[in-house]
Amino acid sequence: MSEKKVCKSICRMCGSGCGIEVQIEDNKLVRISGDKDNHINRGRICIKGSSAVTWLDSPERLRKPLKRTENGFVEIPLEQAMDEIAGKIKELQEKYGKQAVAGWKGEGTGFDQNEALMRRFNNVIGSPNYFSNNTQCNNGRYVAFYLNYGCWPQADFRNTKLALFWGTNSPAAHSYWTQDLNEGREKGAKSIVIDVRYNEQARIADLFVPIKPGTDAVLGYCVINQMIERNLVNMEFVEKFTVGFDELKEYAKQFTKEFASRITGVEEAVIDQMVDMIEEAGDQVCSWPGTGLEHQRNGVSNSRITSLIDCLVGAVDQKGGMLLTENHKRNDLTLNDEFVRELEPIGRSKYPIIDYFKRESHTLMLMDTILTGKYEGRDYPFKGLIMTAADPMFTEANTSKTKKALSSLELFVVKDVMMTETAKLAHYIIPAASNFERDEIYFNGIEQSCYLAAKCIDSGLQTEYEFLKGLADRLGAGEYFPWKDEKELINYIMEPSGYDYDYLKEHPSGVRACPVRYKKHEERLARGEKPFPTPTGKIELCSTVLEKFGYKGIPTIDDLPDYVKEPDPEYPWPCSTGARKVYYFHGRYRNIPQIKKAHPHAEVEIHEEDADSLGLQEGDMVKVTSKQGSITLPVKIMQRGTFAKGAVQITHGFADANANLLTDDTDRCPISGFPALKCVNVRIEKA
Ligand SMILES: Nc1nc2c(c(=O)[nH]1)N[C@H]1C(S)=C(S)[C@@H](COP(=O)(O)OP(=O)(O)OC[C@H]3O[C@@H](n4cnc5c(=O)[nH]c(N)nc54)[C@H](O)[C@@H]3O)O[C@H]1N2
Ligand SMILES: Nc1nc2c(c(=O)[nH]1)N[C@H]1C(S)=C(S)[C@@H](COP(=O)(O)OP(=O)(O)OC[C@H]3O[C@@H](n4cnc5c(=O)[nH]c(N)nc54)[C@H](O)[C@@H]3O)O[C@H]1N2
Ligand code: SF4
Ligand SMILES: [Mo]
Numbered sequence: 001m002s003e004k005k006v007c008k009s010i011c012r013m014c015g016s017g018c019g020i021e022v023q024i025e026d027n028k029l030v031r032i033s034g035d036k037d038n039h040i041n042r043g044r045i046c047i048k049g050s051s052a053v054t055w056l057d058s059p060e061r062l063r064k065p066l067k068r069t070e071n072g073f074v075e076i077p078l079e080q081a082m083d084e085i086a087g088k089i090k091e092l093q094e095k096y097g098k099q100a101v102a103g104w105k106g107e108g109t110g111f112d113q114n115e116a117l118m119r120r121f122n123n124v125i126g127s128p129n130y131f132s133n134n135t136q137c138n139n140g141r142y143v144a145f146y147l148n149y150g151c152w153p154q155a156d157f158r159n160t161k162l163a164l165f166w167g168t169n170s171p172a173a174h175s176y177w178t179q180d181l182n183e184g185r186e187k188g189a190k191s192i193v194i195d196v197r198y199n200e201q202a203r204i205a206d207l208f209v210p211i212k213p214g215t216d217a218v219l220g221y222c223v224i225n226q227m228i229e230r231n232l233v234n235m236e237f238v239e240k241f242t243v244g245f246d247e248l249k250e251y252a253k254q255f256t257k258e259f260a261s262r263i264t265g266v267e268e269a270v271i272d273q274m275v276d277m278i279e280e281a282g283d284q285v286c287s288w289p290g291t292g293l294e295h296q297r298n299g300v301s302n303s304r305i306t307s308l309i310d311c312l313v314g315a316v317d318q319k320g321g322m323l324l325t326e327n328h329k330r331n332d333l334t335l336n337d338e339f340v341r342e343l344e345p346i347g348r349s350k351y352p353i354i355d356y357f358k359r360e361s362h363t364l365m366l367m368d369t370i371l372t373g374k375y376e377g378r379d380y381p382f383k384g385l386i387m388t389a390a391d392p393m394f395t396e397a398n399t400s401k402t403k404k405a406l407s408s409l410e411l412f413v414v415k416d417v418m419m420t421e422t423a424k425l426a427h428y429i430i431p432a433a434s435n436f437e438r439d440e441i442y443f444n445g446i447e448q449s450c451y452l453a454a455k456c457i458d459s460g461l462q463t464e465y466e467f468l469k470g471l472a473d474r475l476g477a478g479e480y481f482p483w484k485d486e487k488e489l490i491n492y493i494m495e496p497s498g499y500d501y502d503y504l505k506e507h508p509s510g511v512r513a514c515p516v517r518y519k520k521h522e523e524r525l526a527r528g529e530k531p532f533p534t535p536t537g538k539i540e541l542c543s544t545v546l547e548k549f550g551y552k553g554i555p556t557i558d559d560l561p562d563y564v565k566e567p568d569p570e571y572p573w574p575c576s577t578g579a580r581k582v583y584y585f586h587g588r589y590r591n592i593p594q595i596k597k598a599h600p601h602a603e604v605e606i607h608e609e610d611a612d613s614l615g616l617q618e619g620d621m622v623k624v625t626s627k628q629g630s631i632t633l634p635v636k637i638m639q640r641g642t643f644a645k646g647a648v649q650i651t652h653g654f655a656d657a658n659a660n661l662l663t664d665d666t667d668r669c670p671i672s673g674f675p676a677l678k679c680v681n682v683r684i685e686k687a
Pocket of ligand 3: 011012013014015016017018041044045046047048049050175
């Protein structure tokens with residue numbers, strides 16, 4: 001008799017955290033369907049979620065630890081691999097200093113407990129660094145929001161009157177937002193999509209604004225200028241709860257409709273339409289800046305400017321606006337307060353704002369440090385990298401440099417569930433328990449809820465916690481990893497919330513911290529407290545934190561893309577990379593046959609008139625070349641009205657045409673250090 005059961009959990013095939021029901025037979029995953037009781041996805045799941053069983057059963061699945069030898073990879077026992085890795089860490093730190101080794105956590109295990117664990121590990125081994133995918137993800141917006149509000153707000157799509165989606169495509173990237181927006185639309189919500197492509201988000205929008213890559217800040221400032229001219233600013237809110245309005249107003253003046261239209265390619269009448277819609281929505285407006293804004297030279301300014309539109313109408317912590325949500329209290333695992341960094345972290349001197357808000361090192365600068373042995377001109381040997389849940393060979397800007405740097409390490413350990421291009425460069429590969437094979441907590445901001453992404457089967461594979469605890473034990477730092485397993489760990493994290501592992505397990509569709517409360521800043525003001533958690537206690541249109549570090553306080557547009565200023569005749573086209581497809585997650589899932597069939601290879605998207613001018617037809621092979629490298633791939637013609645003229649787009653993560661062979665790791669936002677992945681100078685030739 002086979003043993004059958006159903007385990008309710010959270011899908012971790014992407015970051016959306018949909019509730020799932022996992023059918024299990026004899027300790028094997030059989031089928032995955034949506035959990036109707038989970039409010040995030042309300043029973044729906046996408047093709048990635050339903051394909052998890054096939055993915056985890058694929059030939060690339062790692063099950064045995066591997067060690068690189070002269071004759072290629074050989075299997076070795078886990079305990080031996082862990083002993084050897086710990087021995088090498090010790091040796092490298094003794095020889096080169098504590099800064100010579102650090103851990104890197106990628107997108108594969110999310111941001112909650114596994115990020116905190118890796119930070120903790122780095123602290124206890126004496127490294128001043130913590131590396132993650134956030135050098136290219138989220139930190140740009142995080143910093144923008146923290147500069148403005150002092151916290152990370154959530155867009156109330158369910159109750160809004162107007163949602164502005166700037167360079168973000170929720171149907172592909174954050175499916176539950178689409179459901180929230182649809183709920184809002186039933187109550188009359190409208191939406192505007194500002195994007196280089198007529199994406200899935202645009203298909204459900206009331207207004208699509210096609211924009212040239214890298215020019216959003218100009219459009220944003222023009223909208224703000226129009227709002228000021230047309231007296232649409234909620235002056236009562238602005239005077240009571242913000243600082244810096246006069247400076248912002250003065251700076252915005254230069255962004256006339258004529259100027260903005262010329263730079264962005266957006267018609268003046270369309271700008272008027274945008275402002276009309278903002279006027280109609282009153283103070284129920286919410287704007288979401290996505291990676292289209294963040295992966296730019298003006299990344300932080302882009303995201304700040306768009307979110308300031310919400311601040312100027314007073315849509316902050318207000319039903320249908322940008323909510324300052326409350327979630328469960330928890331214990332901090334990082335030990336950041338206990339361990340003072342005496343050594344210099346990589347990136348802090350150049351991007352102090354990231355260090356100030358996130359205490360995070362810079363992965364792109366790490367590659368240069370590995371290759372040169374220097375950081376900011378001073379000796380800085382970096383020799384050992386412990387990487388889990390990341391695949392930088394597909395995701396890091398400038399793949400050629402990344403490969404060179406990772407290949408020159410004395411110790412490179414990769415922990416992953418799959419054999420990846422990155423793992424192929426490692427000295428040791430440690431198979432990871434997938435999220436179905438280990439326990440993890442997951443928080444959702446807008447739901448103000450906590451969930452247990454529960455272990456459903458026992459594979460015997462090593463979890464993230466066991467990996468770091470195993471190394472810490474061997475390095476004499478075991479006292480900092482005292483918990484027996486993930487269950488004990490989760491009990492520790494959740495202690496202040498009053499909920500424990502067992503309670504979360506019994507409530508698989510989520511435990512809400514508290515009901516949503518609006519206008520908390522007004523209550524705080526009435527109590528004589530700071531209304532917002534910024535240094536001035538107000539929303540900082542002009543940031544005192546930026547000024548403290550020598551930047552301008554208001555968001556400024558310091559540098560426009562090259563093709564706008566003065567096109568390089570050798571590389572005249574701006575290429576935006578990495579627009580999400582619902583099927584794939586960065587480099588993942590290309591080994592799932594049903595997914596590969598749906599969208600088999602990379603394409604370069606181009607406006608039909610531009611294709612005509614280059615003599616290109618659908619499917620023609622072209623060579624796309626940047627200063628960093630070139631790739632060859634087929635053309636996808638985009639009809640008039642569905643794409644910005646004068647630009648191209650390539651999604652990343654494909655082995656046959658890896659977009660990051662083109663991207664430039666040195667062309668960065670001066671505040672966040674983000675590479676301009678969404679605006680790379682390229683040339684296009686028929687192959
Ligand atoms: N299926 C799937 N979902 C994912 C991911 C995935 O790989 N696959 N990745 C996850 C991660 S880590 C993240 S950070 C999020 C990202 O989430 P989003 O930021 O929503 O990512 P995209 O869906 O790629 O949307 C970016 C949009 O920006 C547009 N764009 C490009 N350049 C510009 C520009 O200069 N200006 C404007 N206005 N728009 C521009 C692109 O055309 C695209 O529509 O998605 C997450 N969700
Ligand atoms: N050109 C271009 N490049 C980009 C982007 C872009 O838009 N354009 N987007 C950037 C962004 S926003 C991000 S977030 C980064 C993401 O970059 P990465 O951090 O490299 O993320 P993934 O490619 O998702 O790699 C995650 C890895 O984790 C593994 N994994 C999955 N589950 C587990 C687990 O439970 N344990 C372990 N140990 N491993 C697991 C997967 O197999 C996969 O190999 O890419 C960035 N790169
Ligand atoms: S959107 Fe798809 S992959 Fe992401 S959590 Fe939901 S079901 Fe899983
Ligand atoms: Mo990301």
